[in-house]
Amino acid sequence: MTTPRNWQKSSxxxxxxxxxxxxxxxxxxxxxxxxxxxxxxxxxxAPTPLAHLLDAVRRGTL
Structure with missing residues (x-):
């Protein structure tokens, strides 16, 4: 796996x-x-699994 170079810091x-x-x-x-x-x-x-994880965290079902 190649590690990307353009890292962005969270706001x-x-x-x-x-x-x-x-x-x-x-x-x-x-x-x-x-x-x-x-x-x-x-x-x-991938974007879809991360979106599902974040949704579960927001809903408090994790």
Whole structure:
């Protein structure tokens, strides 16, 4: 797997270059998530399963 280069910091992470933020990178069919303080650990998923997970978290059914 090739790790993407264009990581974007979450808008919920605040300002500055702190090491406590979620970063996201994407390709046309894949999403990559990592924590800035552990950049070697990357979670890779597709948009639909991630959307289902986030929906379950929002509804409190997880």
């Amino acid at each position: 919920f992470s605040g300002e500055g270059d702190g090491n406590d933020c979620l970063e996201l990178a994407s390709t046309p069919t894949t999403l990559h998530l990592r924590e800035s303080d552990a950049p070697a650990t990357v979670i890779t998923t």
